[in-house]
Structures are given as structure tokens and as C-alpha cells.
Amino acid sequence: MMLARVAKDKAAGGIMFTLTLLSMVLVVVMGVGLYLKSAPVLAEYSLGDLLLSSSWKPMRGEFGFLPFVMGTIWVTVIAIAMAVPVSLLTAIYLTEYARPAIRKYVFPALDILAALPSVIYGVWGTLLIVPFISERLAPRFVEFSTGYTMLAGGIVLGVMILPLLVSLFIELITSVPGELREASISLGATRWQTTKKVVVRNVFPGLMAAVVLAVSRALGETIAVLMVCGNLPEIPRSIFDACYPIPALIANNYGEMLSLPRYEAALMFAALLLFIVVLLFNLISRVILYRIEKTFF
Amino acid sequence: MKLKFAEEKFFKILMIGATMTVLAFVVSIIYSILSKGWGAMSWDMIFKLPGGGFYIGKEGGFLNAIAGSLYIVGASAALGLLVSIPVVFYLNIYLKRRSRLAYVARIAYDVLFGIPSIVYGAFGFTIMIYFGLKTSLLGGIIVITLLIIPIFIRSMDEVARQLPREIIDASYSLGATRLETIRVALRQIAPGIATATLLSVGRAIGDAAGVMFTAGYTDSIPTSLSQPAATLPLAVFFQLSSPIKEVQDRAYAAALVLTIIVLLLSILGRYITNRFSKHKLK
């Protein structure tokens, strides 16, 4: 009886350990799998050629990823530039200023924002943002724009990463001990000065890590961006040009890629590229965030 | 001296503005989906398969997509729970709090959680090619299972970390093994687990990029694992790209259905945490 219980305990431990290990190893398996699949392209072209050439003609065997890399970077930059200030201000407001009654309404709204699928954001983008850009905004700056632009992608993406940023920021800001604030306030600082000099400075590395995390989320977002950013394989010259981020490239061409082996390898290389960048960004920010968590608890 | 109060005021207004902006986005998204979707909504949409000429605006509905999504997510959630519940309890009960393995594992799951679903899709696609599978219900289930496991583990781990140490110790001091203690722990955090499950399922059902490669799209409800399956997000995506207005309208209706499903899951999840915490220590 007793032995059976201990044996069960041990056996269950073994099974759980195996499951844990297997699920962790998925990261490695994924990387290796994508690498093997993209090997044909990597063998034939140098990394520099792939990343720095802007000629994308799969049928002729030209795989220049520069337009897609630039598209990804630009859309992400626009999204981050818009989302970070808004979410930081919102997070500070909710933690340092707002009454509980206000939080009671804003938190569920943020939950909704976080729960909505990306295709819904895409629909919203095509319904509101795209027409707004083509009819109202773009005519002031350029002659013609369809609205399916880098800017639209950036805006949609920016709204999508808002809930992530706000919740990370809130977590960081609340981790600052209250005594620090009180000490500053009792020295005659205003609340904003306290926030700026004590709270934000204290968690600055964490804020950066949170932004990096949001960047990596933005880099991989597919459907919503694909629906609003025009998808032309050219390097965009202004925010009113169409662009073509990497995830959109993969999603749009999966159907045709099987016809050409090198085409398939090239798209898998795109996935590998995304995988590596997101992996690195995630690792860096998570390790920083873990450190912070440890120092405050 | 006055400056600092002016600064305080200025930033306060800015902050309230930012918060209002966030709220405005939420309202605008929900409103646009509701108003566009409601007009195109009918019982036929939910209860009928696409008829002949559906994609040029003739009759039918997108039951195929609703069923496909539910099949894929249902199966993936079941498989995912089989893996993630043991993992979560292994991390929180078998391993010590500061264990090296737990640390590395948590980072690994964080990373997996961060990997975009399009990469999961591409990876799933290579697996399927390797095993000679075509786009199918099975393919979709494989990818969504892989995708949902880190989501499950991370959200449940968050819940499990709140487990009071005292409860575990109390169980141990009665002579319970770790496995038996898991049962006690499970009772304590069951509502949290349920909530985490519902919210994760909500995320998985809205994912389009993962199933795009792997599940394919079809007008009928799959009757076996090897048949392709339509999904709601893809129904929205494909129909919206049609130039015909009636078809676009159906995309809005599908978007409305998807939004309602996701929001219901989210509301239900939060309700469970609030309602069923009767055994919880305060």
C-alpha cells in the first residue's frame, strides 16, 4: 500500500518530467526544422544577398528579402512609436492617479482589446483606418493613396499591442514599493515628479524589456497587417506607400510555394528569420523581466 | 515653483487623454464589428453550409467554418490540457520554487508563447510534409495544439504560483505524497485553471495564421481527420478579400460571430474566477 503510493508518486513525476522536457524542446525542434527546410536557399545564396537584395522574383530564382525586412521594420517602428507613449501614460494614470472606480471600467476594456482575434483588428482596419487614410489623411500629403499603407499597418498593429504594453507596464509600476513614493512625496515633490524621477527611473530596464517584448509581438503579427498594408514587394518610400512585412509574405504565398523547391525554401527561410529574431528579443526581455521580479519580491 | 504644478497638470491631462484614446479604440472596434456584422447577420449564416454560388453572393451560410473552428479548437484544447496540466503541477509542486529546471522551463514557455503563429504554421506545415499529410483537420489540430500548449502553461502557471505554500505543507504534513498533494492543489486553483483554459481557448480560436497552412479550407463539415476544415478567422479573411459586396457582408457576419464567441469565453472565464472561489483562503 505504502510502496504503491510512493511508486505512483515517482512514476507520475517521471511522466511529468518527460512532458515538461518534450514541450520545452519544441523550441529547439522548431528552429532545427525550419533551418533544415531553408537549407537549400542558404546553400545557394549568401546571407547578405538574401537580406540586402531588393529583387524579389521567385520564378526567376531571385530572392531579395530587403523589401520585406524594411516593411516589417517600418510597420513595427510606427506601431511602437504610437503605442508606447499612449500605453505608458495610460499605465501611469491607472496605477498612480485613477480612482478604483475608473480602473473598474478600464481594465475590462483592456481585457476585451487583448481577447480580440487579429482578424477582427484586420476587419476594423479595413473598415475605418484604411478609408480614413485614403480619404482624409493622405490627400493632404500625397496625391493618391489607396489607404492600404504602411501607416494603416502601423496603426492597427499599434492598437493590437496596446493591451500587452499596458499590462506589462502596470505590473512593473506596481512592483515599485510604496515607501519610495511616500519618501519622494514627503520631500515636496509632486506626484508627476515622483512618477518621473522615482517610479519610472526605478523600473526603466523593465520598461525597455516590455517594449522589446512588444516589438517581438509586432514583428510576427500576420493577418491583421496583411489585410491593411497593401502587400507590394517594394521598399516603401513614405508611410503612405504599401509595404509587405515578412509574415504577410509567408501567409500570402504558401499556396504557390510547393511548385518551386527553392521558393519553398525561401519562405521557410523567412519563417526562420522571424523565429530567430523573435526568439532573441523574447529571451532578452524575459531574462531582464525575471531579474526585476526577483529584486522586488 | 509654479512650473512643477503646471507640469503636473499638463501630464495629468495627457494621461487622461491616453486612457480615453484606449477606450475609444475599444468602442470603435466593437461598434464597427457590431454595426457591420449585425446588418449581414441571419440564421442562415450560422446554420447553413455554403450553397452553390455562395462566393458570388448567393445563398448559404458559414456553418462549415463554425464547425471547423470548434472541432480544431476543441480537440487541441483537450490535447493541450493533457500536456499542460501535468507540466504546470510539475513546475509548481514537484520542483522547488527556485529550481534551475523550472527557471529554464518558464523561459522556454515564454519564448514559445512569443513565437508568432505564422511560424507555428510554417513549422507545422514542414511536419505535415514530412509525414506526407495534406492540409486537413488533423494538421490544424496539430498546429493549434502546439500553439495552445505554451498559452495554457503560462496562464495556468500564473494561477498555480498563487497557491499558498501552507496548503501544500498542510497536505505534506498529513503524510500525503506529492501526487496526492496535487489533487488538493487542483481543488484550490480549479476556478483559476478553468478561467485560464477559457481565455486560452479564446486566443486559439481566433488564430488564423496557424491554420492557414495546415487546415486548409472547404465548404463542407469535415467527417474525418484527413479532410480539410474551414475556420472562422479564415472565413472572415477570404470573404473580405472578395470584390462582391454580399460576400464581404458575410465576412462581417463571420467576424461578428467570432467576436461574440471570443468575448463570451472571456466573460465566462472571469465569471468563473469570481463565482467559484468558495474554498479559497482569503
Next chain:
Amino acid sequence: MKHLLQALSLPARPRTLAANGTSGKVAPLFRPDRKFNRDEQESELIVQNLNVHIKDQHILKNIHLTIPDKKITCVIGPSGCGKSTLLKTFNRLIDSIEEVRVSGKVLLNGTDIVSSGGSEIIHLRRAMGLISQKPCPLPMSIFDNIAYGCRIHGIRGRKKLRLVAQHYLEAAGLWEEVKDRLNTPATRLSIGQQQRLCLARSLAVEPRFILADEATSALDPISSKIIEELFIKLKENYSIVMVTHTLRQALRIADNVIFMYLGEVIETGPADKVFNNPEHKLTKKYLSGVFS
């Protein structure tokens, strides 16, 4: 393994039932009843040269102790002196602390607790009932709280379990208060009742020792008094080790006293002697309240 079983002379299931069968009445706990007088054999706890390190800190230093059978032994000393760690070593809950190293011996009837492993630990924990500072009912009903321990140790059947539950709830003086709502969640009880429930729960797996870690410090004075009185009754059948912060409590109930300071045992002996005629300067200082 058998070795420890014998050493602990643990019944495979509670004696009350083994002796009386399934249908019989459970013998009242506090009558000096032969059937329940659990063993004739003495069960002292002997600590030899115990050292505990947590990370780089030396928490317990060269502890030598004897904890006598069927007595209340109070461990006193300022906070952070290692009292709780000592208790955790006795039931091996110390295992779940990070980066801990334990050396030395803790002997229970000749079997070493420190070096035991696997199923021995389960036996050991069963033999060492723990009452923690904050009452911690398991997330289940009042009845299931008692039944849980019995079930994992192999007692089945609702009838039997009900008898056990009633017996030990009576023993903890809680039966009258809860008998009509056994199926309500245990967390609905008052905190004093919760602590008695925890006591009943510990007793239900038939321990030999009761380890109480400041068991009354979270309770109101009346509930504390009830617990103290229970302990005095229980020492007829159990050895009780109690960590306490309140000297007055130790004065009231201790038979034996252990005074610890910065991880060392400074003085130990019968309560009378330690309180009225302490040998060591530090003990005197502590008792006169110079530091606490």
C-alpha cells in the same frame, strides 16, 4: 522501510477502528483507555549534533536535545533564532526550502529522521502532526478535511470515515459546533474553529507528536485558551512540541522548555527550573524581557 514502520509502531490504519471494528463505537480519546493508549513504548525524540545551513547562513548550530514523550515541550527564543526551522527538520518539511543542507541526527526510537527517504518520509510526516501559525484548512468541506488524511492512508467507506471525523472533531472540541454543517467549506469557519479543525485533521492520521508552530499567535484570546487547554488534555497521548513567542503561554503549559538564541540551544530543562532558576545569563535576560 519496515524498520521505520516498527520504530514508529504505526498502525496501518487508526487504532480506534482497528480495535473496534467497523461497527463499534470509537473509544473516547481522553479516557485512559487501554485500547487507545497507543503504545507502552516510550517515543522520545533525540537530536544529536544537528546543523542546518540555508544558502550561506548557519541557521541551526550543533543542536543537542532530547524531547520527552507525552509532555509539552515549549521552544522559546527571539524571532529568527531557528525555532521554526527546528520544527521543520522534525517533519522534513525542510525539504521544500531552497538550498538547504542538514547534517547530524534526529532520532525517533532509534531511526534517523534526517537520513530517511522515500516512503519513510511519508510515515514520518504522518507521525508528526503539524499545526501551523495561520490555520490552513484544505480547500474542501469540513468533513473532507478530516477524511482526506485517512483516505490517503487507505481508509475507505463513508461510515468509517464519519466515525473517525466525529471522534477527532470531538477530541478537538469542535464537534458540537460543526456537526450540522459537515459539508460546508472549511474556510467558512471562524479562524479559531479553523485552527481546531487543523488539529482534528492532524490527529485523524494518528500522529505521535504534535508540532505546533506558534499555533495560537493568529487567534483571539478565547480561541488561544481553548487550544492551550486541548494541548494539556492531549499530552496524555501525544508528545507536543510547541514553538511560542509568548512567555506567559510557555509558563502556563510547558513541562519542558528549550531556549534558543541565534541558532543555538542555550538552555533546556524542566519548565520549573528554566523559568525560576535559569543557569545561563542569556536565558535570564530573555526571561526578564531585556530582549525579545
